[in-house]
Amino acid sequence: MNYKNILFLAVLCCTLFSCSEEFLDKEPLSEVTPENFFVTASDLELYTNGFYRMLPHTSIYNGDSRTDNIIQNELSDEMRGTRLVPTSGGGWDWAYLRDINFFLENYTRSDDEAAKNHYGGVARFFRAYFYFQKLQRFGEVPWYDSTIDPSDKEALTKPRDSRQFVVDKILEDLDWAIANMEAAQNMFEVSKYTALALKSRVGLYEGTYEKYRSIDGYEKYLEASVAASEELINSSPYRIYSTGKPEEDYANLFNSHEAIGTEIILARAYSEALNIGHNVNYYTTTSSYGRPGMPKDLVNSYLYRDGSRFTDQDNYNQLFFTEEVKDRDPRLSQTIRTPGYTRKGESMELAPNLGATVTGYQITKYVTEPVYDTNGQSITDLTLFRFAEVVLNYAEAKAELGTLTQEDLDNSINLLRDRVGMAHLSLETANGNPDPFMADQYPGVAENNKGVILEIRRERRIELYMENFRWDDVVRWKAGETLTQPIRGMYFPGPGEYDLTGDGETNVVLYQGERPDKLVPGVQYYEIGSDVFLDENNLIEPHPDFDNRTFNENKDYLYPLPRIELQLNPNLEQNPGWE
Structure with a gap:
């Protein structure tokens, strides 16, 4: 079934599901009862379609704006x-979990064994997804792995379980x-x-979370990540999308109207015909909506195409734009x-x-295309899981375990570099020769495998x-200190006329004092200091104050727990530092 149809079914499911975001004692699915539902494969499919509402919507790419990846005004x-x-709120909502557990308590009423296996797996996938978000x-x-009776005070006021248990x-x-x-x-x-x-x-998240906090037993989670990644790498139909066009393939993977299933494992669908869109064109092209941009430290971290380091040269922060981006990682x-x-x-360039x-x-x-520049009109399907992440997870988990080999790199990181015609990473x-620029960003990396771990982090930030x-x-x-740089x-x-396209024509003028009297059409004019x-090194300073x-x-x-939840459940404790 095409997911564009699931979007319709998700709306239908809102008539079946209780769509409120109340706590665990809300009544589940008032129109659905075990006696009249959970009979056919279609019943199971219809119910689990509602779980897709948990997935990120139009702001999937905005998550990077919480960090140093996307800088806004x-x-x-x-x-x-x-x-x-x-x-209240703050992400401490449990409605989806109630619906998932209700399904898992009742779906076995169906006689369709194949449907029970598959949709039981769908429900468990979404319960895992739900709890992973809460853990993060x-x-x-x-x-909770069962629905809670509204009168069950003991269940409703239970304390937190350990993160390893979860x-x-x-x-x-x-x-x-x-x-x-x-x-x-x-x-x-x-x-x-x-x-x-x-x-x-x-597995990668928890393994590294625990390793960098010196928690015993982290290895089993990294090993779980490696095992899952290996199965996908060796036994799935997915691969790194490439048509042999290193100057286009990475961009085309993301600006294709229809998700490319060669690499993309799960995507969120959008459609002009169904009037379901997001706002990425508007977000990146308009001057009235955040003005997002890549920071210079990330630009600096892109290698040259031949694999050499941009930041090994003394003047890397004082290169003009056309020289700065020349011959870099495509x-x-x-x-x-x-x-x-x-x-x-x-x-038009x-x-x-x-x-x-x-x-x-x-x-x-x-x-x-510019036709989609209006707010909410972009229709590119947005990626939720793709094969590139899996190979990055694989390489990082093995590097952190100390078991990474050159063959592992060739089956992971170097596949990403092959797509764009980059020189291979050598273990x-x-x-x-660990990169000092990357080491300054991540001072917590230990000496064992330090160089390759830093390179994998570079690759991950760029690729994802x-x-x-x-x-x-x-x-x-x-x-966290990385975010304070x-x-x-x-x-x-300084002030002057600048050519940012390399065609010999001025397209940006920076001035101080009076604006030039004669303005050339198509040229951008900006007053320095306004x-x-x-800054003192003539780099743009987005937030001088x-x-x-x-x-x-x-x-x-x-993140902190909401105050009202601590009042409702005295056995919950606030996260450290938020008391």
């Missing part, structure tokens, strides 16, 4: 260190799903492969506007629009840019 509360304890946000949480239960659900779900290659429905991809993600020019950039379906990005590095990932070279991984990566690496943008020597701020930021190592990796 206003920093997030996470970046500013200004998060507050909410009175709050740490330890109470585990993670083990998540993996138990995923193992059941992997063993019983259909092995179907469907980009818009969860399958055995989606469950394997989530297991790969969960993913850079397929993620931001660089010389030669054209909109999809058009031939465009310079970065400094009015639409606070750093000067204008994002192009997911961006399609011996990376460990023999704007896919909502950065916050969770920083948390699991215990690398200075945020800068493009280099300009429209654009330059908020450049000193802090990260509290004792509290900022987790």
Whole structure:
């Protein structure tokens, strides 16, 4: 079944499901009873279609704006260190779990064994997904695997379970799903492969979270990630999408209207015909909606195409834009506007629009034809799970375990580099000469495998840019101080006329004082100190009034529980530092 139909069914399911976001004592599915439902495969399918509402919607790429990946005109509360304890809400909602557990208590009434196996796996996948999100946000949480009677005070006021207990239960659900779900290659429905991809993600997250906090027993989670990743790598139909066009393939994977099933395991569908859209074109091209941009430290981390390090040269922060982006990892020019950039379906070369990005590095990932620039009209399917993440998980988990080999790199990281015609990553070279620029970003990496771990982190940030991984990566690496480093943008020597496309024509003018009397059509004009701020090194400073930021190592990796939940359940304790 095509997921564009599931979107309709999800709306229908809202008439069957209680769509409120109340706590665990809400009544489940008042119109559905075990006696009149859970009989046919269609019943099971219809019910589980409602679980897809848990998946990220139109803001899937906005998750990176919480971090140092996407810089906007206003920093997030996470970046500013200004998060507050909410009175209610704050992500502490359990409605979906109630619906999932209700299904798992009743779906075996069906006589269709194949349907029970598959949709039982779907439900367990979503329970694992639900709890993984809670674990990432709050740490330890109470585990419930059954519906709760509203009068069951003991269940409603139980304390949190340990994070290892919760993670083990998540993996138990995923193992059941992997063993019983259909092995179907469907980009818009969860399958055995989606469950394997989530297991790969969960194992890596928990394994590194515990390792970098010196918690005993972390290895079993990294090993779970490796096992799931290996099964996907060796026994699934997925591979790294490539048509032999290194200057286009990475960009085309994300600006295709229809998700590319070669690599994408699960996606969120959008459709012009169904009037279901998101706002990525508007978000990245307009001057009135955040003005998102890539930060210079991330631009600096892209290697040259031959694999050499951009930051090994003394003047890397004072290179003009056209020289800065020359001969770099082709993913850079397929993620931001660089010389030669054209909109999809058009031939006019465009310079970065400094009015639409606070750093000067204008994002192009997911961006399609200008006809979709209106807010809410983008129709590119958005990726939720893809094979590239799996190979990155595999390489990182093995590196952290100390078992990574060159063959492992060739079957993972180097597949990503092959897509864009990059030189291969060498285990011996990376460990023999760790990159000091990357080491400054992640000082917590130990000497064992330090060089290759830093390279894998580089690769992960670049490959998965704007896919909502950065916050969770920083948390699991215990690398919060990374978010406090200075945020800068493009280099300009000072006032003057500038050519950002390399065609010999001026397209940006920076001035001080009076604006030039004669304005040339198509040229951007910005006043230094008003429209654009330059620091002492002539780098764009996006937030001159908020450049000193802090990260509290004792509290900022987790979110606070809402006050009302602590009042309702006296056995819950607030997360450390949020009391």
